[in-house]
Amino acid sequence: MLLSVLAASLEEVAATSSRRAKAEVVAGVLRAAASGGADEREVVVRYLEGELRQRRTGLGWRSLADPPSPATEPVLEVLDVDTAMASAAVQSGTGADGRRRRLLQDVLAAATAPEQRLVAGLVSGELRQGAQRGVLVEGLALAAGVPAAAVRRALTLSGDVAEVAATALGAADPDAARSALAAVALRLGRPVSPMLAASAPSLAAALERTGTALVEWKLDGVRVQVHRDEQGVRVWTRTLEEVTARLPEVVAAVAALPARTLVLDGEVLALRRRGPDDEGTEASTGDAGGGSEVGTEAGTGAGAAPWRARRPAPFQQTSSRVATRRPGDPGGPAAAGADGTGSPDPLQLVLFDVLHRDGEDLLDAPQLRRREVLLDLAPDLAVPGVAGSAEDPAAAAALSAAALALGHEGVVVKAAQAPYAAGRRGAAWVKVKPRLTLDLVVLAVEHGSGRRRGTLSNLWLGARDPHGRFGPEGGFVMLGKTFKGLTDTMLAWQTERLRALAVADEGGVVRVRPELVVEIALDGVQTSPRYPAGLALRFARVLAHRPDKPAAEADVVEELERLHAAAAGPA
């Protein structure tokens, strides 16, 4: 298939806002690709959802500066691009960047203007055509003549778009496609798309949405899916990247469970080192839930699971461990102990779901049934949980209070009868986290892009620094940015207001007089290597503009330091 065919189609997709119309165009391309080879079809499928086939190429937005002038005639094949990217991906050592960029430049030089836009979008990961996996699924369904739900189901169970596309498009007719898709099942060694959670502002609101529920701690860690079969144990992240070699403690913990085959869902996190100061904490949280456990008496007590009484370490510590490659990892160090730093602190595995045990798939089993299986299988690794409902929320409230007192994020409320809805952010799981608010001052603002082009969007936020600890006396210290929470009306208002306050436009960043106060919601304050106070906002979003409030009444940096210290818990 010529790249120009794909490029023209994607321009068409970008030009309409109708989801249906986008899917129709996608379906047309898929039908055309069906006559080509399997390799080409896979590349077309990936490009339709806006991604290269290579997970890492070493090329990004920076490599796209100074593109050559576009070609006038379309000559490139879709596979030409894939070949170049595959070649870029395997470059290493001295001169690798140069060789990668030359490969990209050569492709761009042979591409017409629309083709250049497509390639640039794929390389930068920002195609922004209003079509990603969701639209691709609908297009696949149209092309194969099957319901979108059939494709979606197969995709969440296989986790592999190309494989599902081959299954759907390779069938002789719609009936055959339908049964081929229906035959896709959970398979050991192939991760499923993890179930995601919606969020609610309060426990009551969450219980209102779920009805009778299982309420569990929400931990601030990294999501893991663990499979165990006769070959051993393997571990994947939320985006289905395999991290088995990095998490030997997870492998060991699951290998020790009394089962032959397993698929588990959970979280890994770093815990604070235990010191003498923690003894009291542990004793006081012996019953971490305060309510009756679902399915067992001992589920929430520390008992054989001392981790339940330990405070979590900052997320950065967990992140660091999960991101560090180890022997056995692709690209990891060749041998153990070469750096002489010894073993890092182990991560704790905490489980909250079981999707398969010893030949039995549990995806469609009710939440409470899966909880029973989990508590039977791994009582010491199970996250604390209790039953809850809008009518009787006391136990759930106590569990939430206990989680927060220990320094965890909050709770997840799970509809008691819901199946494991792989890949969906449905209403069956609802997370509830406390929200902090601060009044901060806008120090600068960035020009918006995409649908925010022409507006002043991303706010640079600062707190008052009245003692001049991080700058001139009586000034402000920057703590982070946010573009979230703004309605179009708010966006228009702040654009006008900030233009009036502008003092300089420094290439994309408009400096303003520090006069506009904004009410900001955030999940917490974290240490920062980036900002002068050594602190940054976590998940900041705008709640409201406060033109009525003078900047002199905004929060001070010492308040953030207090919040940061409080998160670490009692000394």
Place this chain on the structure above:
DNA sequence: TTCCGACAGTGGGGTCGCAAT
């Protein structure tokens, strides 16, 4: 030779508008 900055690619994430239901 060693150090450091820039870039790429992971992890964590909230809220909006729009189309479809």
Place this chain on the structure above:
DNA sequence: ATTGCGACCCCACTATCGGAA
């Protein structure tokens, strides 16, 4: 009305390469 999806971009981390010290 509600839901699903894509867009909007955040901060943290590690790994890698290339050039400065």
